[in-house]
Amino acid sequence: MRKWALVGIAALALSALAGCGGSGSKSADTGGNQGAGQSSAQPSPTQQQVTIRLHTHGTEAAYNWSKTIAAFEAKYPNIKVELVPLSEKGDSQEALKKLDLLLASGEEMDVMMFTDAASYAQHVGMGVVAPLDEFIAKDGFKVAEEYKVDTQLNGKYYALPGKFNPWYVLLNKDHLEQAGLKVPTDWTWDDFMAYAKALTKGEGNQKRYGTYFHGPQNGGWMEFLKLALAGRPENTEFLKADGTSNLDDPMFRRTLEIRLKMEKEDQSATPYSLMLSQKLHYRPQFFNQSASMILIGSWMNTELGGTDQYPLNFRVAVAPYPKPGPNDPSGYTPVTTDYMAVAAKSKHKEEAYRFIRWYTTEGQIVQGKNVPSWNGVKPDALAQIVDTILSGTKTPEKVDKESLIRVLSGARSSKLVPPVTYQSEVYKVLNEEFEKLILGSQDLDKTLETMKQRVQQLIDANKKG
Numbered sequence: 001m002r003k004w005a006l007v008g009i010a011a012l013a014l015s016a017l018a019g020c021g022g023s024g025s026k027s028a029d030t031g032g033n034q035g036a037g038q039s040s041a042q043p044s045p046t047q048q049q050v051t052i053r054l055h056t057h058g059t060e061a062a063y064n065w066s067k068t069i070a071a072f073e074a075k076y077p078n079i080k081v082e083l084v085p086l087s088e089k090g091d092s093q094e095a096l097k098k099l100d101l102l103l104a105s106g107e108e109m110d111v112m113m114f115t116d117a118a119s120y121a122q123h124v125g126m127g128v129v130a131p132l133d134e135f136i137a138k139d140g141f142k143v144a145e146e147y148k149v150d151t152q153l154n155g156k157y158y159a160l161p162g163k164f165n166p167w168y169v170l171l172n173k174d175h176l177e178q179a180g181l182k183v184p185t186d187w188t189w190d191d192f193m194a195y196a197k198a199l200t201k202g203e204g205n206q207k208r209y210g211t212y213f214h215g216p217q218n219g220g221w222m223e224f225l226k227l228a229l230a231g232r233p234e235n236t237e238f239l240k241a242d243g244t245s246n247l248d249d250p251m252f253r254r255t256l257e258i259r260l261k262m263e264k265e266d267q268s269a270t271p272y273s274l275m276l277s278q279k280l281h282y283r284p285q286f287f288n289q290s291a292s293m294i295l296i297g298s299w300m301n302t303e304l305g306g307t308d309q310y311p312l313n314f315r316v317a318v319a320p321y322p323k324p325g326p327n328d329p330s331g332y333t334p335v336t337t338d339y340m341a342v343a344a345k346s347k348h349k350e351e352a353y354r355f356i357r358w359y360t361t362e363g364q365i366v367q368g369k370n371v372p373s374w375n376g377v378k379p380d381a382l383a384q385i386v387d388t389i390l391s392g393t394k395t396p397e398k399v400d401k402e403s404l405i406r407v408l409s410g411a412r413s414s415k416l417v418p419p420v421t422y423q424s425e426v427y428k429v430l431n432e433e434f435e436k437l438i439l440g441s442q443d444l445d446k447t448l449e450t451m452k453q454r455v456q457q458l459i460d461a462n463k464k465g
Contacts, residue, residue, distance in 0.1 A: 047078040050348045052110035052355060055084045057095030064367045071366045072358055079351045103128055109343035110352040120339040121418040124158045130342040131156045135353040149337045149373045149413045160360040162338035163370035165298045166411035173315035173400060175199050175292040183403050184319040186330050189228055189258055192322040196268035199292035210268035212291035214282040216434060219427040223334050225434060228254040230334050231323045234415040238426055241417050245459060247452045251324055256437065256444060272438045283310055297336060305393025317400035318407045335413035337373055371408050382409060422462050429454045
């Protein structure tokens with residue numbers, strides 16, 4: 001019972017971290033019209049009918065639940081899905097707090113949806129999520145081959161990924177052509193810096209910067225302190241999987257060097273001081289053409305063609321997340337997803353697993369709201385999804401759809417590093433020291449030395465036993 005009593009405590013820790021079915025793929029219909037492998041098989045009429053409960057932050061408007069659940073129940077008439085919405089406005093943190101209260105009260109649960117790696121890893125650690133390896137082995141597929149997002153924790157799989165929101169680089173295509181530059185299809189951080197320098201134009205208040213970095217700020221948007229760390233298969237975080245510091249990694253120093261060079265030497269990045277003092281935001285910086293490139297997450301897909309608030313007066317192209325060096329593999333990028341998990345105390349684990357396996361494959365196509373993490377989506381199906389998403393914008397014809405599809409289809413996530421309970425404290429320390437560096441009160445070597453010391457103090461203070 002002690003694990004369950006800890007749920008409330010863990011919820012408090014998580015709030016500090018907040019930032020903003022079937023067989024192998026060989027038999028899968030990769031167009032999304034059928035599920036993967038055994039998920040396409042109809043259940044026997046003699047099977048007992050059960051009802052599973054789906055606890056989610058997702059609203060009907062954002063997740064199209066009515067249509068999605070109806071399609072699943074039509075395929076699996078022996079499994080009924082009861083939707084349990086946890087937030088009327090789709091607030092993931094509100095939903096998480098409510099989920100933890102329900103867990104503590106002993107509410108029956110079958111399927112749980114987590115929206116970030118921190119809450120997913122934390123709940124696995126609390127013992128409230130069931131491992132899926134037995135079901136996956138029975139179905140005969142490999143998660144790493146089936147999905148773009150790695151959900152493995154401590155050698156086991158506790159969730160399958162739903163939507164796929166990789167980070168990418170948005171580019172003002174008009175500015176690129178004026179500078180004689182092509183839309184990058186495979187590039188490094190050196191290339192990114194060269195592009196930013198070439199795209200920078202003008203002086204003073206009318207200056208157009210090559211790029212704008214929307215962080216870090218107030219311990220958030222820490223992706224902007226992982227630039228060279230994040231574009232590779234593993235070791236992409238400030239801490240390693242074993243909880244030790246990763247700040248000795250040359251790519252962390254490289255990230256700080258990139259930020260310094262672009263702002264101080266090349267003057268191709270919007271000054272950090274301006275971001276803070278003028279409370280700048282990436283949307284107006286890009287759509288008002290104050291910056292030619294922005295590094296951001298693909299939640300922006302729904303806005304690429306312009307909105308009422310931010311109309312698009314130029315052409316937009318998309319480039320992949322830059323890689324550390326020319327010999328490094330391409331496509332690795334920070335990714336957000338929905339982690340679809342089975343509750344440890346579920347009385348219907350097999351049926352709950354069957355739902356999440358279906359939902360994370362053909363269910364994503366039925367839902368029609370996001371780009372799926374599932375690799376079994378044919379290019380024409382992805383193009384149709386992108387068309388649907390862009391059709392909701394004001395001027396979709398101004399978006400270089402070919403570049404967008406190319407980036408989305410080639411993106412993949414790095415190996416997941418489980419967050420620690422004091423993650424927000426690590427973020428705060430790194431943000432504070434970075435500000436001293438970028439605002440000129442501390443040099444690079446001193447910054448790195450102080451960052452390592454302060455983070456090590458946090459690690460030591462939080463060691464168990």
